[in-house]
Amino acid sequence: MTWHQEVTNAAPRVSPIVDLTLDDAALVRAIDNLNFIQMKAVKDGDERCPAAPLTPTIIPSDCSAENNSVTVAWQPPNHSFIEGYVLELDDGNGGEFREVYCGKETICTVDGLHFNSMYNARVKAFNSAGEGEYSELIGLQTAEVAWFTFDPVLSGGAGSGLNFSKNNATVSVEGWEHRVALGSVGFSRGIHYWEFTIDNYTADTDPAFGVARIDVARNKMLGKDEKSFAMYIDRQRSWFQHNSVHERRVEGGITTGSTIGVLLDLERHTLSFLVNEMPQGSVAFRDLYGVFYPAVSINRGVTLTMHTALDAPKMDYF
DSSP: OHHHHHHHHHSOOOOSSOOOOOOOHHHHHHHHTOOOOOBOOOOTTSOOOBOOOOOOEEOGGGOEEETTEEEEEEEOOTTOOOSEEEEEEOOSSSOOOEEEEEESOSEEEEOSOOSSOEEEEEEEEEETTEEOOOOOOEEEEOOSSOOOOBOTTTTTGGGGOEEEETTTTEEEESSSSOEEEEBSOOBSSSEEEEEEEEEEEOSSOOOEEEEEOTTOOTTSOTTSSTTEEEEEEOSSEEEEEETTEEEEEEEOOOOTTOEEEEEEETTTTEEEEEETTEEOSSOOBOOOOSOBEEEEEEOTTEEEEEEOSOOOOOOOOO
16 A cells, blocks of 8 residues: 555556557568468478479569660569579570570660660579579660760770760870770661761871771771771871771861761671761772771871761762
C-alpha cells in the first residue's frame, strides 16, 4: 500500500491500457527478399540441387539505341537460382546471333555496331545445372546517320600536340609537324558524310582530310602510310594520297571559311571529296574494305571544326 501510494503520487496516472507499436520493418524486408528456388526432381536419398533457370524477361522501357550503340535490360526469372546471363545480338541484318556479354548484371550496353541497322537481342540465364531458354527477341534500330567528334585519346593523347575545343569538335596544333586527329567512331558499313569548316588558314601548309585505320601513323601527313587515304589541299589545288603516292591534281583550293566534305560509301567501297559543296574531282579511292575512322592531319596555322550527322549528298560515281 505504501509503495503504491508513493508511485502513484510521484508519477502522473496513465491509462491501464498500454498501446504497443510493433516494429515489423525488418520482418517485412525479410519476407520481401524470400526467394523460392525450383529444384530438380531427384530420387529418394539423392542430393537435391537447383534446376536450370527459367527465362529472363526483357524490359522494353529500359532498352534503347543511340548512335551505333544499343542498351538491353532484363528482369531475372522468378524462382530460379542464377549464376549469370548470356546476351546475344544478331549481325544487324537478320543473320546469326553472337554472344556479346556474359556476367551477372541485368543491363548491358554494346558499342561499335553498324549504323542504320536493326539489331535483334535475346538473353538467357544459366547456373551449374544448365542453361535456361532464350527470352523473346527485342529489335533495336541504330542511328541512320552518325554523330561523332574528334577523339583525343585515339588521336594520341596528351602528348600528341593537338588542341581540342568546342566539345572536341574543333582541332588545332602549335607545331610545324603534321599531326593526325581521328574521329570517335569507326565505319565498316553504310554511307557516311561529314564536313570540316576551315576556321583559320594563315600558313603555307597542306591540311589533309580523309579516313584511316586505327593503327595509322599519328606523326605523318595523312596519306603518307598504307593505313590512310586522304586528299591534301592548299590555296590553289589538291591531290589524292595513299601510302605516299599522290596523284590526280585537281584545281581549286581553300581559304579561311571554306568547307571540305568527306563522303565514305562502304556500299560501293569508295571515298570522295567535296570543296565548298562541289565535287573535288572524281571518286578518289575505290575498293575500301574494313573499318575506317574519320581523320585529318594539320600543322601550325590551321584550325578546323568538324560537322557530323549530315545527310550524304547525291554523287555521280565515275
